[in-house]
Amino acid sequence: MPGKAKSRRGEVRGEARAGRPAAKAQSPRRSGCPVSISLETFGDRWSLLIIRDLMVRGFRTFKEFHDSGEGVATNILAERLRKLTTAGIITAECDQADARRINYRLTEKGIDLAPVLLELLVWGARHEHTAAPCALIANMAENRERVLAEVRRRWRERDATPLLPKFSDAEVEGKSEKRGRKG
Amino acid sequence: MPGKAKSRRGEVRGEARAGRPAAKAQSPRRSGCPVSISLETFGDRWSLLIIRDLMVRGFRTFKEFHDSGEGVATNILAERLRKLTTAGIITAECDQADARRINYRLTEKGIDLAPVLLELLVWGARHEHTAAPCALIANMAENRERVLAEVRRRWRERDATPLLPKFSDAEVEGKSEKRGRKG
DNA sequence: TAATATCAGTTGCATGTTGCAAGTGATGAT
């Protein structure tokens, strides 16, 4: 079972420190705003990249996430998978064919993050230098409903075919200025 | 001018450490994925909350952000405002009527994050215990285009009327289980 | 004009988080 830590530092802490992000549900210092609460649940970089990889790359396992090219540390990856499982955004199940492996999957709650990921994708491709093909992203931006429906269909049917490839790292430098980009 | 630090720790660092999120544009370890790059630009919790406050609460000043009820530290707030300015997501201009104040504003690039924030809001209200009125969020979810158009209109016309109130902290506990929520 | 308050930060330091690299235990392949 993932995340079965023998002990955790800070576990015996008293009251949560004022101002520190309330990672635990019972922390008393928490805004009631849905955006704030969402960010507490999954808002860190690595969690969102795990969700991305599950959603659009068809990844399922710890090793696939680790080899995504983003440079995540194994202890952080393990910790995020545990947190996302606890939050009910993903599930973990042992691979029947290979007991070493754990297969992760988005839950209903998790797949509902598809619109968030799609908007991040569209924004990033429009405003930053990326390795994403312009035509591909433009098409996704024009057909949001269709893309989201397809994301959901692949999730429902456990179809691991990637919706997006792994974008090369090396292509980012040297791309021309984006149209309309300011600042 | 905001963020004009006398000195910054880490500024004389050599090569960026492998695996550390590439906060600087020239870092060599960066995925080409738009989602990953977006998260590097503004993906941390406090940055997103600043953008939220500019976008839907009509906040403009350092003090307003600080008093948002989220518990942000002043050094972190100052740092995030500087980074968001550098990234071209917000601008800072001195208040003509009061030279002590700096008024922050979303840029074109920044207001384009409205769909991301709206999806976070909708997801959070649907899947977590929040203090947001259900009818209000349901209405926003049903009329995404209209809400986004209104967000843009208020931005364009520098209309600081809040689109959303500050949700109380105290209401989060004790709300009934959300419909359809699992985990 | 002097005293006080406000604004936007800065600072030093303690604490928490992140990430490296080595390592572990269970399992599968040879």
Place this chain on the structure above:
DNA sequence: ATCATCACTTGCAACATGCAACTGATATTA
């Protein structure tokens, strides 16, 4: 039996965060 693989755990160094006090500039008040 040996080796490789998978999903982690571990100890520790480096970095990030946040507290509380503080600063300089500016506005308000007496």
